[in-house]
Amino acid sequence: MAAVQETVEQVRRIDVEQYKYGFVTDIESEKAPKGLSEDIVRFISAKKNEPAWMLDWRLDAYRRWLTMREPEWARVSYPKIDYQDLYYYSAPKKKPELASLDEVDPEILKTYEKLGIPLREQELLAGVVRPEGERRIAVDAVFDSVSVATTFQKELQEAGVIFMPISEALREYPDLVRKYLGSVVPTSDNYFATLNSAVFSDGSFVYVPPGVRCPMELSTYFRINERNTGQFERTLIIADKGSYVSYLEGCTAPQRDENQLHAAVVELVAMDDAEIKYSTVQNWYPGNADGVGGIYNFVTKRGDCRGDNSKISWTQVETGSAITWKYPSCILRGDNSSGEFYSIAISNGHQQVDSGTKMIHLGKNTSSRIISKGIAAGVSQNTYRGQVTAHRKAAGARNFTACDSLLIGDMCGAHTVPYIEARNPTAVFEHEATTSKISEDVLFYCIQRGLSQEEAVGLVVNGFVKDVLQQLPMEFAVEAQKLISISLEGSVG
Amino acid sequence: MTALLEIRDLRAEIGGRKILNGLDLTVNKGEIHAIMGPNGAGKSTLSYVLAGKPGYEITGGQVLFNGEDLFEMSPDERAAKGVFLAFQYPLEIPGVATLTFLRAALNAQRKKRGEEELSSPDLLKRVRELAKKLGIDPEMLRRPLNVGFSGGEKKRNETLQMALLEPRLCVLDETDSGLDIDALKVVANGVNQLRSAERGMIVITHYQRLLDYIVPDVVHVLAAGRIVETGGKDLALQLEATGYAQYQNEAA
Numbered sequence A: 001m002a003a004v005q006e007t008v009e010q011v012r013r014i015d016v017e018q019y020k021y022g023f024v025t026d027i028e029s030e031k032a033p034k035g036l037s038e039d040i041v042r043f044i045s046a047k048k049n050e051p052a053w054m055l056d057w058r059l060d061a062y063r064r065w066l067t068m069r070e071p072e073w074a075r076v077s078y079p080k081i082d083y084q085d086l087y088y089y090s091a092p093k094k095k096p097e098l099a100s101l102d103e104v105d106p107e108i109l110k111t112y113e114k115l116g117i118p119l120r121e122q123e124l125l126a127g128v129v130r131p132e133g134e135r136r137i138a139v140d141a142v143f144d145s146v147s148v149a150t151t152f153q154k155e156l157q158e159a160g161v162i163f164m165p166i167s168e169a170l171r172e173y174p175d176l177v178r179k180y181l182g183s184v185v186p187t188s189d190n191y192f193a194t195l196n197s198a199v200f201s202d203g204s205f206v207y208v209p210p211g212v213r214c215p216m217e218l219s220t221y222f223r224i225n226e227r228n229t230g231q232f233e234r235t236l237i238i239a240d241k242g243s244y245v246s247y248l249e250g251c252t253a254p255q256r257d258e259n260q261l262h263a264a265v266v267e268l269v270a271m272d273d274a275e276i277k278y279s280t281v282q283n284w285y286p287g288n289a290d291g292v293g294g295i296y297n298f299v300t301k302r303g304d305c306r307g308d309n310s311k312i313s314w315t316q317v318e319t320g321s322a323i324t325w326k327y328p329s330c331i332l333r334g335d336n337s338s339g340e341f342y343s344i345a346i347s348n349g350h351q352q353v354d355s356g357t358k359m360i361h362l363g364k365n366t367s368s369r370i371i372s373k374g375i376a377a378g379v380s381q382n383t384y385r386g387q388v389t390a391h392r393k394a395a396g397a398r399n400f401t402a403c404d405s406l407l408i409g410d411m412c413g414a415h416t417v418p419y420i421e422a423r424n425p426t427a428v429f430e431h432e433a434t435t436s437k438i439s440e441d442v443l444f445y446c447i448q449r450g451l452s453q454e455e456a457v458g459l460v461v462n463g464f465v466k467d468v469l470q471q472l473p474m475e476f477a478v479e480a481q482k483l484i485s486i487s488l489e490g491s492v493g
Numbered sequence B: 001m002t003a004l005l006e007i008r009d010l011r012a013e014i015g016g017r018k019i020l021n022g023l024d025l026t027v028n029k030g031e032i033h034a035i036m037g038p039n040g041a042g043k044s045t046l047s048y049v050l051a052g053k054p055g056y057e058i059t060g061g062q063v064l065f066n067g068e069d070l071f072e073m074s075p076d077e078r079a080a081k082g083v084f085l086a087f088q089y090p091l092e093i094p095g096v097a098t099l100t101f102l103r104a105a106l107n108a109q110r111k112k113r114g115e116e117e118l119s120s121p122d123l124l125k126r127v128r129e130l131a132k133k134l135g136i137d138p139e140m141l142r143r144p145l146n147v148g149f150s151g152g153e154k155k156r157n158e159t160l161q162m163a164l165l166e167p168r169l170c171v172l173d174e175t176d177s178g179l180d181i182d183a184l185k186v187v188a189n190g191v192n193q194l195r196s197a198e199r200g201m202i203v204i205t206h207y208q209r210l211l212d213y214i215v216p217d218v219v220h221v222l223a224a225g226r227i228v229e230t231g232g233k234d235l236a237l238q239l240e241a242t243g244y245a246q247y248q249n250e251a252a
């Protein structure tokens, strides 16, 4: 028996070596073959020139992932994912270069226009490349993306803020990354996070040194340098003592991706007196009218209020994806730390949203606030799932939760699933929840004043989500507002 | 000359109940018509049918607005073409500032008419002027529309919207109810300023008192879904004394 086992092992080893060399020689290739194995993990790590510990970290995650099962508790249903039928690495693809906006899909242009995105930015988003001379003219007329970006980089550098792709940070600041990576979302956390740990391709790394207030919204930068995020994105943000940073990911412009499965991980660490504000506008392709082809978005986002008096605030506007499975959470470890979650989740057509937050109160006098606005239209299902817990030592923990759902039409569903647990008798948790249907009378009132049915729905819904919209950085609030109206088009009448 | 509004033998039902039973009414440009009548007679129904509220079934008759078939137009189209209804019970829209609502309404109408949208500063200036005339605190413009407004404040706000949108046909459904004496004068004054040779109004009220301030050209009695009597301003005074008992038989 033992001998047989040994032989099998040996054969496997030889096989693996051959396989490995089989495509390590081909390291210039753009894509790894389909499927997931230790070799694919090695390939990804090699592609990124990662240090050895990082490879071990990934392999560890991969091995653990093999022992895990895909979670089934969320109120979403989708055909079983064949993980061996996916590609786990492809080099960041260059967008097709287009000569002018005339070559861009008119549907996309229409949406840009509705969102009020400036023309030059529309070109950037759509991947239009202008000839050299002409570009100059555009520079003078609007702005030069390259020079603006460089100015930003310089400003960040002067402030001592590190902001770069995580793959680059792994090479330039390996100790810093190593210290924090996986310290909030461990490699063993959950099925999708573990998968991400094994195969993540890239993402952002931010470090704000003690006492520094990041001189700009990191969003501003992104808008100009649209990233090629890939399907397994990994973000790590550290705000050291007394620092502040505001970060915005995503884009209101509709994003398509050939990868159906997206499993990102975001880790935030706030030290003493530090504050992180993280905003998301997510508008992935939701699938066609029959619900075919949309993105599955399985995200793990967690913030650790590690220091006393620290604060982490999540704001999200979720309008896209066929399936959203996402619970940005806060671990309130430091005394007097606070966490916030402001969410707008819109589902239309066949979309399924299961989203919410977790507030884990560990330190003394910690407080959290949850404002969730769910809007369901079409035949979609929209679930808020939230957990608030106070541990034994969390004296004086406070939470306020308000969960409002708005239904548009008779075919959709909204659900609220709160889990509340206080193991300290001094904890004070308040929970409010409402579900209402959009009022026909209110819509008629608006229409009588000249608004179209769609404009009326947009106006009423924007009023419904106002408390959350106000939390977004100004420039995005306006766009998000338009995005909300657009995503509900065709939801009534 | 084409009438501003011509209603012929209008019949309408809701939920299988016949509410309007052959109603005739003609309003010419420049005229103010008052409609009085018992509770449940169909006054609000008439206003809703004119505005195009869903749920009503038109079972007979015709309505021409400036010579065009009103029922061929969608409700928002009617609004853009100048049909305005001051609601008996104005609705609340949480989270939408009054000013935002006014801007959305005005610009939606202008867009439909192929006109330029009004810029925010111009709009603000115009709204402020009108609000002042109607004794509306400018602070109110920032509050969500009608949310927590007192009954009288809601009615003033309806008048403000009307003044801003400058409609061709104004239907005021009990705009006087809920107003104190001073507010009544202010609102009536606002309405009177909108009186013009190009504009017609239908003023639905239960109280003769309003008609002291908004003096109508014609007064109608609407009972059981029809106009059962038409007269001058005196008719309102007379009704004050006699009530509607005399019309109940006619209705039956």
Ligand SMILES: Nc1ncnc2c1ncn2[C@@H]1O[C@H](COP(=O)(O)OP(=O)(O)OP(=O)(O)O)[C@@H](O)[C@H]1O
Binding pocket: B014, B015, B017, B019, B037, B038, B039, B040, B041, B042, B043, B044, B045, B046, B088
């Ligand atoms: N959805 C409905 N289903 C059935 N009946 C209705 C419906 N809506 C209104 N009605 C009835 O239609 C009738 C006319 O109502 P309407 O509101 O037009 O009266 P009104 O003349 O405006 O009365 P008031 O002076 O009290 O305002 C009433 O008897 C009312 O109960």
Ligand SMILES: [Mg+2]
Binding pocket: B043, B044, B045, B088, B173
């Ligand atoms: Mg009425």
